[in-house]
Amino acid sequence: MWIIIAILTAVGLICGVLIWITNKTLPKEPASLAKAQEVSEHLPGMNCGACGYPGCFAYAQALSKDKKVFFSNVCATVLQDNTMLGGIEKSLDLVVDKNAMNKKAVVCCSGDCEKIGTYVGVGTCKSASKILKGFKKCPFGCLGLGDCTHVCPQNAISIDVDRKIAVIDPDKCTGCGLCVKECPRNIIKLIPADSKVVFRCSYDSVRDIPGREKCESGCIHCRKCFKACENDAIIWNKEKQIPEFDLSKCIDCGACIEACPKNVLTKLRVDNSKKEKVLSK
Amino acid sequence: MNGTNKENITENNAENNVLDDSKVSDTTVGAAKDNIIVRDNNFISQSPHIWRGISSAKIMYIFLASLIFPSVAAVYFFGLRAFWVMLASTATAVLVELIIKKARKKRFKMDGSALITGLLLALTLPPRIPIWMVVIGAAFSIALAKEVFGGLGHNIFNPALAGRAFLAICFPTFMTQWYLPGNYGVDAVTSASPLSENFIFQGTNMALYRDMFFGNTAGSIGETSAMLIILAGILLIAFRIIDWKIPLVYVATVVIMSLIFGEDILFQVMAGGLLFGAVFMATDYVTSPVTGLGRIIFAVGCGLITFLIRRFGAMPEGVCFSILVMNGFTPLIDRYIRPKPFGYMKPQKAKQAK
Amino acid sequence: MVSEKKTGFGTKILSNKIYPIVFLSIIVFVAVLLLMLVNSFTQTKILAEREAKVTTVLQKIYPDMNDFELKEDIYIILKDGDVIGYSIIAVGKGYGGDINTIVGLDKDYLVKEISVLSNTETPGLGTKILETFFTDQFKGLEPQDVKLSKDGGKIDAISGATISSRAVTDSVREAMEEKLEIIKSNNY
Amino acid sequence: MIEKQERLTAKKFWQELAKGIVITNPVFVLVLGLCPTLAVSNSLNNALGMSAGVIFVLLGSNIIISLLRKITPNLVRIPVFIVVIATFVTILSLVFEAYLPPLYESLGIYLPLIVVNCIILGRAEVFASKNSVTLSIADAFGVGFGFTIALIIVAFFRELLGTGGLEVFGKQLFSIPVLAESPMSIFIMPPGAFIVLGLLLAFFRMIGVLKHE
Amino acid sequence: MSEAGPSLITIFIGMVLVNNLILAKFLGLCPFFGVSKKITNALSMGAAVTLVMLIASIATTLIYRFILVPFKVEFMNIIIYILVIASLVQIVELFIKRTNITLYNSLGIYLPLITTNCAVLGVTLINAQENYTMLQSIVSALGGGIGFTLMLIIMSAIRERLEFADTPKSMRGLPIAFIIAAILSLAYMGFSGLI
Amino acid sequence: MTIKRVKFTSGLKLPENKVTEHMPVARLELPSKVILPLQQHFGQQCNLLVKKGEKVRTGQLIADSDSFISAPIHSTITGVVSSVFKMINPLANSIVDAAEITASEEEELDFQSVNPVLEDIRKELGSLRENGEIENYLSGKIKELFDKINSIENEEIIASIKNAGIVGLGGAAFPTHVKLRPPEDKKIDSIIINGCECEPYITADHRIMLEYGMQMLIGAYIFYKVLNPEKVYIAIEDNKEDAIINIDSLIAKSGLADNFCVVSLKSKYPMGAEKTLIKNVLKRKVPMGGLPMDVGVVVNNVGTCKAACDAILKGQPLIEKIISVTGAVANPGNFIVRIGTPVSEILKCCGEFRSEIREIILGGPMMGNDINEENFPVTKAVNCILIKKGLPRNEGNCIRCGRCVNICPMNLLPLNYVNFVKNSKFEMCKEYYISSCIECGSCAYVCPSAIPIVAYIKTGKSILAGK
Numbered sequence A: 001m002w003i004i005i006a007i008l009t010a011v012g013l014i015c016g017v018l019i020w021i022t023n024k025t026l027p028k029e030p031a032s033l034a035k036a037q038e039v040s041e042h043l044p045g046m047n048c049g050a051c052g053y054p055g056c057f058a059y060a061q062a063l064s065k066d067k068k069v070f071f072s073n074v075c076a077t078v079l080q081d082n083t084m085l086g087g088i089e090k091s092l093d094l095v096v097d098k099n100a101m102n103k104k105a106v107v108c109c110s111g112d113c114e115k116i117g118t119y120v121g122v123g124t125c126k127s128a129s130k131i132l133k134g135f136k137k138c139p140f141g142c143l144g145l146g147d148c149t150h151v152c153p154q155n156a157i158s159i160d161v162d163r164k165i166a167v168i169d170p171d172k173c174t175g176c177g178l179c180v181k182e183c184p185r186n187i188i189k190l191i192p193a194d195s196k197v198v199f200r201c202s203y204d205s206v207r208d209i210p211g212r213e214k215c216e217s218g219c220i221h222c223r224k225c226f227k228a229c230e231n232d233a234i235i236w237n238k239e240k241q242i243p244e245f246d247l248s249k250c251i252d253c254g255a256c257i258e259a260c261p262k263n264v265l266t267k268l269r270v271d272n273s274k275k276e277k278v279l280s281k
Numbered sequence B: 001m002n003g004t005n006k007e008n009i010t011e012n013n014a015e016n017n018v019l020d021d022s023k024v025s026d027t028t029v030g031a032a033k034d035n036i037i038v039r040d041n042n043f044i045s046q047s048p049h050i051w052r053g054i055s056s057a058k059i060m061y062i063f064l065a066s067l068i069f070p071s072v073a074a075v076y077f078f079g080l081r082a083f084w085v086m087l088a089s090t091a092t093a094v095l096v097e098l099i100i101k102k103a104r105k106k107r108f109k110m111d112g113s114a115l116i117t118g119l120l121l122a123l124t125l126p127p128r129i130p131i132w133m134v135v136i137g138a139a140f141s142i143a144l145a146k147e148v149f150g151g152l153g154h155n156i157f158n159p160a161l162a163g164r165a166f167l168a169i170c171f172p173t174f175m176t177q178w179y180l181p182g183n184y185g186v187d188a189v190t191s192a193s194p195l196s197e198n199f200i201f202q203g204t205n206m207a208l209y210r211d212m213f214f215g216n217t218a219g220s221i222g223e224t225s226a227m228l229i230i231l232a233g234i235l236l237i238a239f240r241i242i243d244w245k246i247p248l249v250y251v252a253t254v255v256i257m258s259l260i261f262g263e264d265i266l267f268q269v270m271a272g273g274l275l276f277g278a279v280f281m282a283t284d285y286v287t288s289p290v291t292g293l294g295r296i297i298f299a300v301g302c303g304l305i306t307f308l309i310r311r312f313g314a315m316p317e318g319v320c321f322s323i324l325v326m327n328g329f330t331p332l333i334d335r336y337i338r339p340k341p342f343g344y345m346k347p348q349k350a351k352q353a354k
Numbered sequence C: 001m002v003s004e005k006k007t008g009f010g011t012k013i014l015s016n017k018i019y020p021i022v023f024l025s026i027i028v029f030v031a032v033l034l035l036m037l038v039n040s041f042t043q044t045k046i047l048a049e050r051e052a053k054v055t056t057v058l059q060k061i062y063p064d065m066n067d068f069e070l071k072e073d074i075y076i077i078l079k080d081g082d083v084i085g086y087s088i089i090a091v092g093k094g095y096g097g098d099i100n101t102i103v104g105l106d107k108d109y110l111v112k113e114i115s116v117l118s119n120t121e122t123p124g125l126g127t128k129i130l131e132t133f134f135t136d137q138f139k140g141l142e143p144q145d146v147k148l149s150k151d152g153g154k155i156d157a158i159s160g161a162t163i164s165s166r167a168v169t170d171s172v173r174e175a176m177e178e179k180l181e182i183i184k185s186n187n188y
Numbered sequence D: 001m002i003e004k005q006e007r008l009t010a011k012k013f014w015q016e017l018a019k020g021i022v023i024t025n026p027v028f029v030l031v032l033g034l035c036p037t038l039a040v041s042n043s044l045n046n047a048l049g050m051s052a053g054v055i056f057v058l059l060g061s062n063i064i065i066s067l068l069r070k071i072t073p074n075l076v077r078i079p080v081f082i083v084v085i086a087t088f089v090t091i092l093s094l095v096f097e098a099y100l101p102p103l104y105e106s107l108g109i110y111l112p113l114i115v116v117n118c119i120i121l122g123r124a125e126v127f128a129s130k131n132s133v134t135l136s137i138a139d140a141f142g143v144g145f146g147f148t149i150a151l152i153i154v155a156f157f158r159e160l161l162g163t164g165g166l167e168v169f170g171k172q173l174f175s176i177p178v179l180a181e182s183p184m185s186i187f188i189m190p191p192g193a194f195i196v197l198g199l200l201l202a203f204f205r206m207i208g209v210l211k212h213e
Numbered sequence E: 001m002s003e004a005g006p007s008l009i010t011i012f013i014g015m016v017l018v019n020n021l022i023l024a025k026f027l028g029l030c031p032f033f034g035v036s037k038k039i040t041n042a043l044s045m046g047a048a049v050t051l052v053m054l055i056a057s058i059a060t061t062l063i064y065r066f067i068l069v070p071f072k073v074e075f076m077n078i079i080i081y082i083l084v085i086a087s088l089v090q091i092v093e094l095f096i097k098r099t100n101i102t103l104y105n106s107l108g109i110y111l112p113l114i115t116t117n118c119a120v121l122g123v124t125l126i127n128a129q130e131n132y133t134m135l136q137s138i139v140s141a142l143g144g145g146i147g148f149t150l151m152l153i154i155m156s157a158i159r160e161r162l163e164f165a166d167t168p169k170s171m172r173g174l175p176i177a178f179i180i181a182a183i184l185s186l187a188y189m190g191f192s193g194l195i
Numbered sequence F: 001m002t003i004k005r006v007k008f009t010s011g012l013k014l015p016e017n018k019v020t021e022h023m024p025v026a027r028l029e030l031p032s033k034v035i036l037p038l039q040q041h042f043g044q045q046c047n048l049l050v051k052k053g054e055k056v057r058t059g060q061l062i063a064d065s066d067s068f069i070s071a072p073i074h075s076t077i078t079g080v081v082s083s084v085f086k087m088i089n090p091l092a093n094s095i096v097d098a099a100e101i102t103a104s105e106e107e108e109l110d111f112q113s114v115n116p117v118l119e120d121i122r123k124e125l126g127s128l129r130e131n132g133e134i135e136n137y138l139s140g141k142i143k144e145l146f147d148k149i150n151s152i153e154n155e156e157i158i159a160s161i162k163n164a165g166i167v168g169l170g171g172a173a174f175p176t177h178v179k180l181r182p183p184e185d186k187k188i189d190s191i192i193i194n195g196c197e198c199e200p201y202i203t204a205d206h207r208i209m210l211e212y213g214m215q216m217l218i219g220a221y222i223f224y225k226v227l228n229p230e231k232v233y234i235a236i237e238d239n240k241e242d243a244i245i246n247i248d249s250l251i252a253k254s255g256l257a258d259n260f261c262v263v264s265l266k267s268k269y270p271m272g273a274e275k276t277l278i279k280n281v282l283k284r285k286v287p288m289g290g291l292p293m294d295v296g297v298v299v300n301n302v303g304t305c306k307a308a309c310d311a312i313l314k315g316q317p318l319i320e321k322i323i324s325v326t327g328a329v330a331n332p333g334n335f336i337v338r339i340g341t342p343v344s345e346i347l348k349c350c351g352e353f354r355s356e357i358r359e360i361i362l363g364g365p366m367m368g369n370d371i372n373e374e375n376f377p378v379t380k381a382v383n384c385i386l387i388k389k390g391l392p393r394n395e396g397n398c399i400r401c402g403r404c405v406n407i408c409p410m411n412l413l414p415l416n417y418v419n420f421v422k423n424s425k426f427e428m429c430k431e432y433y434i435s436s437c438i439e440c441g442s443c444a445y446v447c448p449s450a451i452p453i454v455a456y457i458k459t460g461k462s463i464l465a466g467k
């Protein structure tokens, strides 16, 4: 009996020796990998790709090579989550000013405008915008076919069926920017999360397109908001003929919102109780 | 990512854009741009602006029409009983599809594919199978082999065959009881199907072939008459509903294998469900490859496996299983068998050229 | 994880280069030792179980048997030291896999009873070979009669399960033919 | 981290237990240990036997591995764990063979295969090698019971549909008239196992117990 | 080979088609469902499993024939087999990790899973159970590996296509994979009796 | 007879609907205004050279660009630049600058200088009003004409063609002068004159070949002279038998039979597409991503030839072109229209729509682009205005019938693009060579599930291009 025990133990010994030898003879794994492994533990692991890398681990590898990547390609989910952010800060030895980087996406279009005809085709904004710049009179307005809703990892975007435009819930949005890339009309913009007023129109410099004049719900460049603001928080952009906001001066008084005759200015959190979620995931 | 939503949108959009003649509003805008007319009744769409107009549903119904041949033969050979089997199967298939579509809040479109599935399933069953089993089989076909995948066009496996295989494994006793055509009575005697172990035919080979050609043998209710199936197949090919490659290559493979292994060729071709499967089931668009070469590979695979099972396997018949097995290979074939695009050059060659 | 802990004595061993090998060997050694111990406890019981199983089957076929002997895969059934029959194991290839059948022969080399020990046939179809209406057909048959009626013998196949029926029948016949020769020539 | 967790409260123990059963149910949530789940769930009997075996092995290996966790070198971690697990499995199989031969036969090759049941090694890797003995025990029981419950659910449907009735320890609980005569034998065969588990997973997702992908 | 037994071709066809590890024997299901989302991953996983299976079969057959049987300690097979397999996987993992980091990333957590892949241990146990010779064991391992890889590839191709399908939400991912496995297994039952 | 007949070809048999086939080309009266987008060609947008309010004459250069791949734009009527604005170019789906010119009473011509050797021909041509007379005059002097053309420097011809703003009139509007200047290492051995006109409805090219055959042939000769190939093929589909015979006899008459020949092709769609055309005529395959000149071929449309003839002989820039107006209108026909004429002005002459719900398509039904209102101008690339009853499509699930795969002239797998684009897998599109698609529309035409496959493909392509 002892013989067999000895033999079997020897088998174990051989196995151990083999592993040991393999370990010794093969080149050591690069240190960056271990670091990446560590970093990736603080990442959300959703592999959403919003950071611009194919997946969280790829992002982690990039981060472990150069921590500045965190600022150029920020992962918005990490930014929202204190424990993850803390972990990243610690493992990468970084200091992150969260507020400065925190963004919200807003749809810069405030409503349905007339249609130029009956669009019959593929029901995505990308396709619809390929033909005559979209079937809405405004060649810049939201088409409301919801391409953006599909990419949002937070399910923050829904389609307002009344106005036929996309609406983003600022409370859910993490500012990852995926929707910005998705929208073929480039009307989703990332604005600082502490913005008070949102200018919801994209119809700026290009004007006077016959048959495609600016829509009923868009900015008419009347400058009333500019005049209404008593704190100089609005700067009038002469070239584009639109208002711009100086956050530090805005006191959230709402005067400009009141003043706008076209309701193009709104608060970041609009009352969307009427909104019906139809097209979100 | 999300096919569901997109479909919704398209539908939605179509509804939003209903053609409403009352909305024809001529609006004249602007001075410099006088007589610009914006009309709601203007269509805008991408090219092409014309369409051949043979819809999927039309194809399905033509296919269904060709199935009348074996169906009528089934009633002729096996009596009303065969009719009830067919009715139960089709009705269940359509009903289950309707229920699932409703439960998923999707539009139910009567496009005939469920009818085909139901009818084809029925035609592959033995004539005296209890009706409740037919119902289970048809429900399985539609629910677990078609609709779970997303419905028409998305399924991987041929629903009718999956249903048949399910029944064959579930209720082997019932699925292996064959009857000779003609005796409709309650106490009809079982008989062996030509491919069965204990099939003994008293008579000349010629008589056997004749019986098999016209359909006077035991077998599944739709598969017995070689003549009608060939006729339907020729019609389907002529109307360009099915691709000639699959049935022809399938049968040819079996013929070649029979030659190699010294089997009776005519018998192999006409016995069992080979013709039926080759014409009606292997040709299902959804579950077979889309390219010509892919289809040939698919058909050769079907033929080889059918022969393998018939000759070496325990099952007397291999058509059902072989098509199902090849259905499994279809995505792989489609992935790797692709036509070379027009003017394709190997990457290095292209570089050299530049 | 391990090397981080720096606690006096342990560190030396734990950070030793060949420690993993030693550790693994020790674990294997302990495990093997343990198993040998357990085995020595259970072995007798297992062997007893196995024998009991055979005995129960044989007992069923030969109710009055009280002992048996195993020679060249043939169970020689004894009653008070007298031979009252022979039992052999037949292995046939069925629909799902091997079918093991024990064949009980009486002193005159005729089938006394057969009993299927294990099979992997389709439940409800192939497994009908377990039922008495099938096995009873074998009683009193000589080897040459143990054939399906289709093949010219005296056994009716189970409809829908010809393969299973044939597997049992043919394996029983073949086993009988082979072993009877041995029995006769050795005069067990 | 480890130090903190060692200051264990009774609450934590129960938490781990519950987590194993529901939140990280090994079969339905983690989708591990599929082979035994599918292979032996063709009857309630087998399912119960298997579950008992798995709980035993899980418990034993979790305890030992948790004890060894500080002195196990990383390089041979997996071989060591697996040897520990295999020891328990072998003990189990010897005991089953000696005392429960019928069960031993019907579990067949899947009894030794407990050793590679992903659940067990998974727990060893993820939990026992990082946590104290007490917590590991809780984890073993939690996961073990989770496994048992899953197995019973699957086996329930398979046996019911596949044989037309239910039978536990030789007692016929009940049977369905028509099905019992011609049972849908597919359900005790491999395809049926896949179907049942697939539909169960979908069902749990549908009623919101499990997360969608 | 002095012992009789099923011919090599029978063993091979049996392992690939008739008693396919995944569809008929329920072995190796975790990686089967886990690594079958992309064809490329499926291929490398299949190759890795086949390799490990082959080496493990050779090693374990040697151990079985020359240690366990002579000393009558066949019951030790589980522990020794798994030890050998685990060590092998460890070596393979180390090897891939140190030489081809991209492959390692794509196989990710599934590499260690080969250890706990029932399929590998299953094949070695089957070899022991059927008392296969060395050559038979090798063929059986090869067949098992090829059958496993084949199923993995088929499954991944199907799942890649289903990515575009309008599958009900609750069926997406694993549930539908189970249904596919069910129908595949149904289809491959047609091969029964080939051996 | 030098007709080469190509019998067996794959492709799609479309319902032809060429109702205007036998309607002679009519000259439309001058429009009251024209709208000239500053990008009517493939390439760089031009810069406007005139100011708002400035007076311009017919043929006066009003926009040009420095870029090589570009073509200048000329005023097509005499009048005042009444406004400059942005508009949507339906062909490229882009926003471009445009100038609107309001006509004044009198038409004044401002044609470019013509090479001295052709001066007298121009004078004589100027005195002819009827097109028939011009044709007769030209065929009478054809030998002399060729000699004169031969004596002009290649560079000068190319420059004239460039200055005339000539672009391909076959649809792509690729600047013709670029094609006439192949890189040194590419030897052009064949020219194909594309008179296929494979799209349904359109008959403009057909009428050109019947009524302007001589001018077209002279244009072809000019290309022949510049590129000096071995052979010039004039490819015509066999549904235009009269054009085949006409051109053949003209070739014989002009004594060009050695180097020119007519190729009669089966009437299959998309025969006219460059790549399929070259394959059918010469059995050469343009490599993927390559150009016709990679296989030593230049393809030009018959209209382009006529325009070249006009430019060289008359010094007339590209200010007018022949288009078909057809479909659901009361009086369809073929017309010579000034470029920039708003669609509404043309439609006025063609009577009421016969259909309430309609699409206005610039181009043929297979590849044309929709416009939403009738103020869009006819640009250089437009060869047909088609009014059609709108066709609501009920997109269904792809049933993988493989019809699109069978029909695709580029051997692609169109059904996959639909899946990829639907699921945002644009990288996969690349893997399946989406850029090889010529957007011919055959696949969408045959698809039984009425999937607008081309719309998906266009989406995928433009996303990949980063637009």
Ligand SMILES: Cc1cc2nc3c(=O)[nH]c(=O)nc-3n(C[C@H](O)[C@H](O)[C@H](O)COP(=O)(O)O)c2cc1C
Binding pocket: B168, B169, B170, B172, B176, B192, B196, B197, B198, B314, B315, B316, C095, C096, C121, C122, C123, C125, C126, C127, C157, C158, C159, C160, C161, C162, C163, C164, C165
């Ligand atoms: C799922 C399935 C399981 C079967 N199982 C068995 C079986 O266990 N035993 C058997 O002899 N035949 C079985 N068969 C049937 C055989 O394939 C074959 O039909 C039968 O042996 C012919 O017998 P018969 O001539 O008595 O009808 C099964 C068939 C199917 C479809």
Ligand SMILES: Cc1cc2nc3c(=O)[nH]c(=O)nc-3n(C[C@H](O)[C@H](O)[C@H](O)COP(=O)(O)O)c2cc1C
Binding pocket: F168, F170, F171, F172, F173, F174, F178, F179, F180, F182, F273, F274, F275, F291, F292, F293, F298
């Ligand atoms: C980027 C680009 C460069 C081209 N360069 C040349 C050229 O140098 N010579 C030439 O003969 N054609 C050239 N072409 C024109 C094409 O060969 C072709 O005539 C044009 O795209 C219109 O063809 P279509 O109407 O079939 O699309 C070029 C086209 C493109 C897109």
Ligand SMILES: Cc1cc2nc3c(=O)[nH]c(=O)nc-3n(C[C@H](O)[C@H](O)[C@H](O)COP(=O)(O)O)c2cc1C
Binding pocket: F167, F168, F169, F170, F171, F172, F173, F174, F194, F195, F196, F197, F198, F199, F205, F270, F271, F272, F273, F274, F275, F299, F300, F301, F302, F304, F367, F438, F439, F440
């Ligand atoms: C699908 C398709 C169909 C076409 N059909 C024609 C045609 O019928 N006639 C034609 O002249 N050009 C046709 N073209 C354009 C030709 O490919 C090519 O661009 C043209 O003949 C080049 O001559 P151009 O530069 O003078 O226009 C077609 C292009 C495509 C992509």
Ligand SMILES: Cc1cc2nc3c(=O)[nH]c(=O)nc-3n(C[C@H](O)[C@H](O)[C@H](O)CO)c2cc1C
Binding pocket: B059, B060, B063, B113, B114, B116, B117, B118, B120, B146, B151, B152, B153, B154, B155, B157, B158, B159, B160, B161, B241, B242, B280, B281, B282, B283, B284, B285, B286, B287, F399
């Ligand atoms: C030519 C043709 C063959 C078909 N064959 C089958 C078939 O064998 N089985 C089936 O269930 N449906 C068949 N159908 C119907 C339909 O395609 C099938 O239900 C799809 O698989 C459902 O997605 C067929 C349809 C056509 C047009």
Ligand code: SF4
Binding pocket: A107, A125, A141, A142, A143, A144, A145, A146, A147, A148, A149, A165, A166, A182, A183, A184, A185, A186, A187, A188
């Ligand atoms: S905001 Fe969203 S719905 Fe609106 S156009 Fe952009 S992608 Fe489409």
Ligand code: SF4
Binding pocket: A104, A105, A151, A152, A153, A154, A155, A156, A157, A168, A172, A173, A174, A175, A176, A177, A178, A179, A180
């Ligand atoms: S709304 Fe846009 S930015 Fe915000 S989370 Fe969703 S995708 Fe990201």
Ligand code: SF4
Binding pocket: F407, F408, F409, F410, F411, F412, F413, F414, F436, F437, F438, F439, F440, F441, F442, F443, F444, F453, F454, F457
């Ligand atoms: S894929 Fe492109 S080239 Fe092919 S048929 Fe469709 S549109 Fe034509």
Ligand code: SF4
Binding pocket: B290, F397, F398, F399, F400, F401, F402, F403, F404, F405, F414, F415, F418, F443, F446, F447, F448, F449, F450, F451, F453
């Ligand atoms: S023609 Fe339409 S239905 Fe047929 S395969 Fe192509 S896309 Fe699918």
Ligand code: FES
Binding pocket: D032, D033, D034, D035, D036, D116, D117, D118, D119, E026, E027, E028, E029, E030, E031, E116, E117, E118, E119
């Ligand atoms: S339990 Fe078998 S692989 Fe996981």
